[in-house]
Amino acid sequence: MPAPALYLHLPGTAAEALEFYRGVFGGEVQQFTFAQFERTDGPATAIAHGQLAGAVDLFVSDAGEADEPFTARGLMxxxxxxxxxxxxxxxxxxxxxxxxxxxxxxxxxxxxxxxxxxxxxxxxxxxxxxxxxxxxxxxxxxxx
Missing domain, CATH: 3.10.180.10 (2,3-Dihydroxybiphenyl 1,2-Dioxygenase, domain 1)
Known part of the structure; x- marks a missing residue:
């Protein structure tokens, strides 16, 4: 059974975050834009879904409001x-x-x-x- 993985909504910084986390943890990055998924609910070049697979697996997306930074109270x-x-x-x-x-x-x-x-x-x-x-x-x- 696979372990739970972190999925972060990082409006406007998903691609940058994937590269940062790859630099920290290593691994392989895949990313797909809204246009590649034929989605119209976000900017065409924004990341609809990105993944880091390696020692630490995580997912990211640009989904969400651009002026809404990531927050998570009570979570580590x-x-x-x-x-x-x-x-x-x-x-x-x-x-x-x-x-x-x-x-x-x-x-x-x-x-x-x-x-x-x-x-x-x-x-x-x-x-x-x-x-x-x-x-x-x-x-x-x-x-x-």
Whole structure:
């Protein structure tokens, strides 16, 4: 069964967001304009549907009012343990570029590390990992 995926309505910035997220997470981008879908309920060159497929899957669209920025109160996208710690730290730093660190990525009293970042599009991400879960730590532990 496939995992849930994020679908963002980012009026006027969907194509830009897809490229940003591809730069953060890697993966393959597909995008289709309103004209390609023969839709008349939006500008012909706007993104009716875009997709990033890779380590993090997400969908975007220019649908919505152009003067209505993305907002999501009480929602975070959790990427807890979804990749090796080195990758998660890189994602955190990349998402913070042009965005805002809400809570720095740091080791917590219970031993894990996590942090929160709101990216330049207003999406809040919770990124974290358990220590000793990366390949280098596993190899060092096995070698001991």
């Amino acid at each position: 996208v959790a990427l807890l343990g979804t990749a090796e710690p080195t990758t998660l730290r890189t994602w955190f730093a990349s998402l913070a570029e042009g965005g805002e660190v809400v809570d720095p990525l740091q080791r917590r009293p219970w031993g894990d590390s996590d942090g929160q970042v709101r990216d330049r599009y207003g999406v809040q991400w919770l990124i974290g990992y358990q220590h000793g879960t990366d390949a280098a730590a596993q190899a060092a532990t096995t070698a001991d």
